[in-house]
Amino acid sequence: MIVKQLSVFLENKTGRLARVAEILATKGINMTAFSVADTSDFGILRLIVSDPESAGAALRENNFSVNTTNVVCMNCPNEPGALSRALNILSDEGVELEYLYAFSVNESAMVIIRPSDVEKCIDVLQNHKIELIAASELYQL
Amino acid sequence: MLIWNETMECMDRDSMRKIQGIRLHETVDRVYHNNTFYRNKMQEMGITPDDIQSLDDITKLPFTVKTDLRDNYPFNLFSVPMSEIVRLHASSGTTGKPTVVGYTRKDINTWSEVMARTFTGAGVHKHDFIQIAYGYGLFTGGLGAHYGAEKVGASVIPISGGNTEKQLQLMEDFGTNVIACTPSYALYLAEMMKDMNIDRSKLKLRVGVFGAEPWTETMRREIEERLGIKAIDIYGLSEIIGPGVSFECEHQCGLHINEDHFIPEIVDPVTLQPLPEGEEGELVFTTVTKEGLPLLRYRTKDLTSLTYEKCTCGRTLVRMRKCTGRSDDMLIIRGVNVFPSQIESALLNIAECEPHYLLIVEREGVLDTLTVMVEVQEQFFSDEVRKLEELKKRIVHKIQSTLGLSVTVKLVEPKTIERTAGKSKRVIDKRTL
Structure with missing residues (x-):
């Protein structure tokens, strides 16, 4: 249930994100989700793509610093209270989150979580019958 | 007289x-x-x-x-x-x-x-x-x-x-x-x-x-x-x-x-x-x-x-x-002698760093400022902002304690600092004296 996320270091200057998108496009790689964390002089792009391995290789070829991080994707019903319930479970069980981002598709809301302890996070969510999305499914979205 | x-x-x-x-x-x-x-x-x-x-x-x-x-x-x-x-x-x-x-x-x-x-x-x-x-x-x-x-x-x-x-x-x-x-x-x-x-x-x-x-x-x-x-x-x-x-x-x-x-x-x-x-x-x-x-x-x-x-x-x-x-190549910044090699050795003292750096000296208003651009190598790049900020702070501290001069550190993408054969260009002095 582990999902591979790519993290890319971006200098805070115009055109850097566009360059990443362009590299992935020429390799025919699709982005399922991404988020950008920004500071005053750099940003970190986190993205879920259809083919993490070749995406990583293509970016490295173009001198980007890339690393792969294990994240978890949970599927909450796209309705009020669903996220609240899931997050309460995680906090009650002592799972710490570094960051998360989300997108919704029709009835489902996909929440990508970067917990400090991935294994524990998966166990907790599965024990509470919260649906997790497998990497293979997510990449196909 | x-x-x-x-x-x-x-x-x-x-x-x-x-x-x-x-x-x-x-x-x-x-x-x-x-x-x-x-x-x-x-x-x-x-x-x-x-x-x-x-x-x-x-x-x-x-x-x-x-x-x-x-x-x-x-x-x-x-x-x-x-x-x-x-x-x-x-x-x-x-x-x-x-x-x-x-x-x-x-x-x-x-x-x-x-x-x-x-x-x-x-x-x-x-x-x-x-x-x-x-x-x-x-x-x-x-x-x-x-x-x-x-x-x-x-x-x-x-x-x-x-x-x-x-x-x-x-x-x-x-x-x-x-x-x-x-x-x-x-x-x-x-x-x-x-x-x-x-x-x-x-x-x-x-x-x-x-x-x-x-x-x-x-x-x-x-x-x-x-x-x-x-x-x-x-x-x-x-x-x-x-x-x-x-x-x-x-x-x-x-x-x-x-x-x-x-x-x-x-x-x-x-x-x-x-x-x-x-x-x-x-x-x-x-x-x-x-x-x-x-x-x-x-x-x-x-x-x-x-x-x-x-x-x-x-x-x-x-x-x-x-x-x-x-x-x-000694620089005099706010009256302090600075050798690029000092910055190099400070960076090398930080395990994650490679000595790919560029010094930019500018005069902001009337005071000299020193910016050190350091390339973010993959081995120390983290997906967490906090960790990169910590690394940046460590670099700043290390350089400041070596030089006795306050510096700004800017993390930049790999290979963005120009490489030249032979003696590399480590300093851009933008001060117009």
Whole structure:
């Protein structure tokens, strides 16, 4: 249930994100989700793509610093209270989150979580019958 | 116009050469018998003190470079027992180890003498109030200026660097006539005056005695105009004595070298051959009265030329042109010596770092700023902002503690810093002096 996320270091200057998108496009790689964390002089792009391995290789070829991080994707019903319930479970069980981002598709809301302890996070969510999305499914979205 | 020591400062050339010759022989003799480093060097070259009988023999002597001081850290280049040393100063070195200089009581007196000449040359006298805003401490600027100012009998305000509001307040309240500081700090003072709405006419400032960093005629005019003063350039380096090696008079036409204490030569920085009068080359000094740390033919790395023509002020001391550049890559930022290699070693001390960096020196307003661009290598790149910020902080801390200078660190993408074959471009100096 582990999902591979790519993290890319971006200098805070115009055109850097566009360059990443362009590299992935020429390799025919699709982005399922991404988020950008920004500071005053750099940003970190986190993205879920259809083919993490070749995406990583293509970016490295173009001198980007890339690393792969294990994240978890949970599927909450796209309705009020669903996220609240899931997050309460995680906090009650002592799972710490570094960051998360989300997108919704029709009835489902996909929440990508970067917990400090991935294994524990998966166990907790599965024990509470919260649906997790497998990497293979997510990449196909 | 007054001259502090007319006998020495206005001496005819022949007499000066004679005195220099005698003092040179004495120095070489003393160094040879009291200092292993120089004795070994001279023996390797097959010379003894008897070979140095007149000024012309100076070219037979070995050169001394900054690394010699570092290699003999801390005290091995001293030529007197430590019991004779009454003061130690230190300046930053290339590997984080400072360059240490030691003074005997006589050296302190010499220093006060040459600084008294310096202040007198700038028109400072015993009725003046002088505010010394050079840093006091291991840096030679503060105490060097202090002793000279006391010797001329001025009322000395030893305020040291920084604390600008207080500086301006005391200037107004005490009626300060003379300010001694770095030229960039002088401009900063002018800026603060404006911000604090201090009317220039309320101040009695007349002269500024500026040194410790390179500055140009343009900057001089700006300081003079903004502060309404005469801006005088002084030159010195701690290895030779500190401030007081040479000084401008009120005519501002070259710096008079206190050559009865420090004999200057100009050499080709590559061949090390002496160059004729008027030609630009590397400035080299031999100290001929110093006891604690006498140096033979010390290469300053500063580029300038000499003229032996008598000055309008009446002084016959040889004059050096305001320095135009340096023969190595040392940067002077806010009066602090910075070698790119220091930054390199600081980065290498952080396990995750590779030494791919670029230094950008800029002048923001009137103060120099140093930005260090460091490439983010994959092995230390993290997906967490917090970790990158921590890394950045560690780099800043490491560099600051090595240089003693505040820096901005900017993380950049890999391979964005230009690589060149051979000597890489590590510094972009955007300051327009």
